[in-house]
Amino acid sequence: MSDQQGMNTVTLSIDGSEVTVATGTTILRAAESIGIKVPHYCYHPGLSSPAMCRLCLVEVEGWPKPAPACKTTVADGQVVYTNSELAQTQRTGVLEFYLLNHPLDCPICDQSGECQLQDYVFQEGREHGRGREPKRVLGRDDFGGDVLFNGDRCVMCTRCVRFMREVAEDERLCVVERGSRAVIDTFFEDGLEGSPFAGNIVDICPVGALVSKDFLHKARAWDLDRTPSVCPSCSQGCNITLQTRDDLVQRLKPRENLDVNGWWMCDFGRHNYEWINRADRTTEPLVNGEAHGWSEALGALLSRLREAKGTVKAVTWAHSPNEEMGLLKGLLAEVGGGDVVYRSPKTEGEIALPGFPLLARREDLAPNVNGAELLGFERVGDENALGGLDEITGHAGVLIVVGDPLEDYGEDFGAEAELFVYLGSYSSKAASRADFVLPLTTFAEQEGSYTNVQGRVQRFWPGVRAPGMARPGWLVLGALLAELTETEAPASADQAFARVAEGVSEFGGITYRDLGTRGASAKKAAGVAGD
Amino acid sequence: MAYPYTHEKEVRILSKHFGEPEARTVEGWKARGGYRTLAKAFEMGRDAIIDEVKASGLRGRGGAGFPAGVKWSFMPKEKTRPHYLLCNADESEPGTFKDRELLRWTPHQVIEGMIISAYAIQADEAYVYCRGEFFETTQVLARAVEEAYEAGYLGTNILGSGVDVDITVHCGGGAYICGEETALMNSLEGKRGTPRVKPPFPAQAGYMMMPSTVNNVETLSSVPFIIQEGADAYRANGTPESPGTKLFCVSGHVRRPGNYELPLGFPLMELIEDVCGGMREGRKLKGVIPGGSSVPILNAEECADCQMSFEGVIESGSQLGCAAVIVMDDSTDIVKAVRRMVGFYAHESCGQCTPCREGSAWTEKILRRIEDGRGTEEDLDTLMEVTSQMEGTTICVLSDSVAAPVQSSIQKYREEYLARIRTGERVGAAS
Numbered sequence: 001m002s003d004q005q006g007m008n009t010v011t012l013s014i015d016g017s018e019v020t021v022a023t024g025t026t027i028l029r030a031a032e033s034i035g036i037k038v039p040h041y042c043y044h045p046g047l048s049s050p051a052m053c054r055l056c057l058v059e060v061e062g063w064p065k066p067a068p069a070c071k072t073t074v075a076d077g078q079v080v081y082t083n084s085e086l087a088q089t090q091r092t093g094v095l096e097f098y099l100l101n102h103p104l105d106c107p108i109c110d111q112s113g114e115c116q117l118q119d120y121v122f123q124e125g126r127e128h129g130r131g132r133e134p135k136r137v138l139g140r141d142d143f144g145g146d147v148l149f150n151g152d153r154c155v156m157c158t159r160c161v162r163f164m165r166e167v168a169e170d171e172r173l174c175v176v177e178r179g180s181r182a183v184i185d186t187f188f189e190d191g192l193e194g195s196p197f198a199g200n201i202v203d204i205c206p207v208g209a210l211v212s213k214d215f216l217h218k219a220r221a222w223d224l225d226r227t228p229s230v231c232p233s234c235s236q237g238c239n240i241t242l243q244t245r246d247d248l249v250q251r252l253k254p255r256e257n258l259d260v261n262g263w264w265m266c267d268f269g270r271h272n273y274e275w276i277n278r279a280d281r282t283t284e285p286l287v288n289g290e291a292h293g294w295s296e297a298l299g300a301l302l303s304r305l306r307e308a309k310g311t312v313k314a315v316t317w318a319h320s321p322n323e324e325m326g327l328l329k330g331l332l333a334e335v336g337g338g339d340v341v342y343r344s345p346k347t348e349g350e351i352a353l354p355g356f357p358l359l360a361r362r363e364d365l366a367p368n369v370n371g372a373e374l375l376g377f378e379r380v381g382d383e384n385a386l387g388g389l390d391e392i393t394g395h396a397g398v399l400i401v402v403g404d405p406l407e408d409y410g411e412d413f414g415a416e417a418e419l420f421v422y423l424g425s426y427s428s429k430a431a432s433r434a435d436f437v438l439p440l441t442t443f444a445e446q447e448g449s450y451t452n453v454q455g456r457v458q459r460f461w462p463g464v465r466a467p468g469m470a471r472p473g474w475l476v477l478g479a480l481l482a483e484l485t486e487t488e489a490p491a492s493a494d495q496a497f498a499r500v501a502e503g504v505s506e507f508g509g510i511t512y513r514d515l516g517t518r519g520a521s522a523k524k525a526a527g528v529a530g531d
Numbered sequence: 532m533a534y535p536y537t538h539e540k541e542v543r544i545l546s547k548h549f550g551e552p553e554a555r556t557v558e559g560w561k562a563r564g565g566y567r568t569l570a571k572a573f574e575m576g577r578d579a580i581i582d583e584v585k586a587s588g589l590r591g592r593g594g595a596g597f598p599a600g601v602k603w604s605f606m607p608k609e610k611t612r613p614h615y616l617l618c619n620a621d622e623s624e625p626g627t628f629k630d631r632e633l634l635r636w637t638p639h640q641v642i643e644g645m646i647i648s649a650y651a652i653q654a655d656e657a658y659v660y661c662r663g664e665f666f667e668t669t670q671v672l673a674r675a676v677e678e679a680y681e682a683g684y685l686g687t688n689i690l691g692s693g694v695d696v697d698i699t700v701h702c703g704g705g706a707y708i709c710g711e712e713t714a715l716m717n718s719l720e721g722k723r724g725t726p727r728v729k730p731p732f733p734a735q736a737g738y739m740m741m742p743s744t745v746n747n748v749e750t751l752s753s754v755p756f757i758i759q760e761g762a763d764a765y766r767a768n769g770t771p772e773s774p775g776t777k778l779f780c781v782s783g784h785v786r787r788p789g790n791y792e793l794p795l796g797f798p799l800m801e802l803i804e805d806v807c808g809g810m811r812e813g814r815k816l817k818g819v820i821p822g823g824s825s826v827p828i829l830n831a832e833e834c835a836d837c838q839m840s841f842e843g844v845i846e847s848g849s850q851l852g853c854a855a856v857i858v859m860d861d862s863t864d865i866v867k868a869v870r871r872m873v874g875f876y877a878h879e880s881c882g883q884c885t886p887c888r889e890g891s892a893w894t895e896k897i898l899r900r901i902e903d904g905r906g907t908e909e910d911l912d913t914l915m916e917v918t919s920q921m922e923g924t925t926i927c928v929l930s931d932s933v934a935a936p937v938q939s940s941i942q943k944y945r946e947e948y949l950a951r952i953r954t955g956e957r958v959g960a961a962s
Binding site: 051098132133156181 | 723878879888891896913917923
């Protein structure tokens with residue numbers, strides 16, 4: 001059968017609902033497309049399907065045996081029941097098998113609350129297990145890297161083995177022994193040590209067999225708040241979820257986006273989150289070292305800006321979101337123009353994920369290098385984002401620094417400046433010397449967007465409360481700009497982005513609505529707008 | 532009486548030269564008429580060979596009994612990629628010891644059969660996957676293959692016919708599951724010996740994902756006779772549905788256990804009473820496992836009129852399997868025997884599929900508890916239910932092999948289980 005586009009499709013019935021899907025689709029995916037979730041362990045969309053957990057067995061009318069939904073492709077006129085008595089008995093039976101040797105140590109298991117064994121057994125497991133035999137005890141094994149293995153909890157789905165083989169292409173895990181003695185193990189003493197993407201196996205483990213040492217016993221899954229975000233550790237911009245508790249980031253997890261990172265992220269990004277929880281933050285606006293409210297501080301700053309005579313120079317960094325950078329550029333234009341320079345750390349060589357070629361740990365170790373480039377900012381400084389500002393240090397005009405904490409400069413930075421404004425999250429010797437120190441939020445505390453290495457603009461959302469009086473950069477710069485131009489200030493990050501996108505053709509008029517939770521390519525959008 | 536035991540009712544086609552050490556050499560084999568079928572086969576051509584084997588009705592001897600000629604005809608007609616013939620010599624089913632004898636006494640018969648079969652399915656390369664424990668057997672076979680190369684029966688341009696066949700002897704690691712054809716292919720490729728999900732079937736994507744056919748040693752050994760003497764001569768023995776002769780591996784409580792080649796359809800009781808010399812002194816028949824430990828047990832009544840053909844044994848309530856006949860007299864402790872068999876499968880389960888991995892080990896533990904006198908009557912219901920969830924729910928049929936002895940023994944010998952549960956007493960061995 002073909003539809004209008006000429007794509008081959010088949011129509012089948014799943015639990016009484018008709019569904020039309022492309023030829024070659026599996027029953028599991030077809031069911032998913034109409035909201036029917038078939039329980040499964042070994043199947044993962046990013047890996048091959050060995051059809052070995054036998055949890056996804058469904059009844060197909062006319063077939064002598066139940067079929068694994070993850071591996072069986074649909075056929076025209078097929079009648080599938082995922083919830084018939086046969087299918088349910090089957091699942092209940094398999095779940096009982098899983099619990100035979102499972103320690104049921106949910107109270108001390110990190111996976112508890114996000115465990116698929118827990119979920120499925122609650123859903124349709126037997127009320128009482130019939131196993132009376134002693135359970136197999138395997139204990140724990142340090143797999144190296146950030147991964148701790150609890151053999152007793154393992155359901156032998158082999159997702160971890162297949163991830164290392166098929167996606168990381170760094171075969172470090174295997175199944176040893178046979179039958180009920182089978183267990184996942186590492187080949188060598190080093191285990192997963194040094195394998196840059198091994199942390200992903202903790203995410204795809206459906207139970208608590210593979211847990212993160214970093215996260216071990218830190219928080220219960222149900223106590224965590226989850227916020228969609230973008231990894232700020234390199235210019236790849238992996239889609240992530242900030243998992244926070246009590247306004248502290250507890251861990252980062254990859255968020256599915258097939259155009260950027262698939263289901264994966266690198267260990268470097270995954271574990272580079274503690275700086276977000278830094279306590280030494282700028283929390284109140286300082287005018288000449290004295291704390292003031294925002295309106296006073298901004299009022300004073302506006303009159304200083306209006307009076308200023310000298311040329312303006314600005315410094316920022318590649319951690320600033322598009323909105324902040326764009327409005328900074330706009331502000332500069334209003335106060336007489338001037339160049340913006342930015343600094344960003346860089347490393348040598350990308351670390352690619354062979355099984356998902358779109359994803360690599362990029363050379364630029366900051367999220368918005370492309371945003372700065374699109375806005376025409378000039379990159380200065382070395383590969384550690386140090387130096388490069390010597391010319392600016394002694395600048396006699398107006399000096400505006402946004403974001404970059406200037407940690408490598410001393411008290412002489414901006415000493416000659418007619419007006420030195422510092423907007424940032426962290427103070428430093430140089431920054432604290434500024435006439436105005438205005439506290440900004442980090443990416444984790446505000447809404448905003450980054451432009452990644454592919455030119456894709458991706459949004460992030462606030463997951464942590466801002467400390468003290470810290471405000472998003474777009475709000476502060478937007479207010480200043482509005483006063484100077486006598487227009488309305490952006491009331492949201494959405495409006496701030498719209499204003500920036502107006503002035504930068506590369507953003508091609510895209511809006512937050514176009515970006516959604518998974519972003520959109522700035523260049524592609526520009527092309528569409530141009531047509 | 533030569534070769535450990537023989538009997539006048541035997542029809543010795545495959546086993547004719549068992550017990551003759553000279554038959555192992557290429558010269559000795561030639562002297563016994565060996566290798567003369569090759570020229571005929573190459574002359575007949577591929578299609579005619581397949582048609583002849585189809586006409587003979589030769590059914591696979593590995594256990595499933597699938598018609599060999601039909602299996603070959605699944606191979607692509609147009610050869611666009613390498614084709615492979617794999618000889619399954621991973622004979623591991625408890626109770627069977629026929630392939631070992633075929634390889635050990637008549638390795639050239641196997642090689643001859645493989646050359647013809649490989650030619651028929653356009654395979655230039657063939658492998659023999661030997662069971663890991665077959666140490667002597669593998670050595671004998673490897674020597675025979677070497678000799679066959681020297682004599683020009685293997686290699687390129689065999690006997691000037693333009694046919695190329697290479698045979699590699701591969702020794703497995705001693706895993707029962709590697710006798711499952713897709714696990715065998717995985718193992719041969721150097722991977723873990725775990726069965727693959729079918730489809731794709733081996734004829735589409737088998738060894739190295741190329742079209743492949745896996746045949747049992749006994750099946751391949753039957754091919755030279757069929758080609759030489761014709762399908763009708765082959766059909767002269769056996770039943771219409773199960774033509775030909777079959778090696779019956781009889782073990783257990785009979786006076787003369789051993790390999791006996793008999794026409795299919797031979798009565799089971801005649802096999803036991805006459806060919807094997809009957810039960811041990813003063814013992815009565817309790818039950819028979821007719822086709823290797825993975826088929827249901829037949830009790831004495833069911834054995835009475837059981838015909839040993841594929842269809843005959845099904846009629847009696849079991850399966851012919853690979854015709855490994857395990858005879859048990861009234862001294863047999865059924866609970867222990869079943870526990871031991873299940874223990875084998877629990878040990879040999881590859882561990883992929885949950886029902887098999889967990890279920891087989893659990894079943895063994897429950898049986899062990901019953902055997903030790905710590906069972907309950909509910910355990911029998913649990914066993915029936917657990918094993919029913921192991922049937923047809925896994926990638927391969929190893930899991931079903933656990934269910935068969937457990938379910939059939941509980942149905943047929945429930946009293947023994949109950950006695951063990953209630954009094955802790957062993958029935959059978961007591962007397």
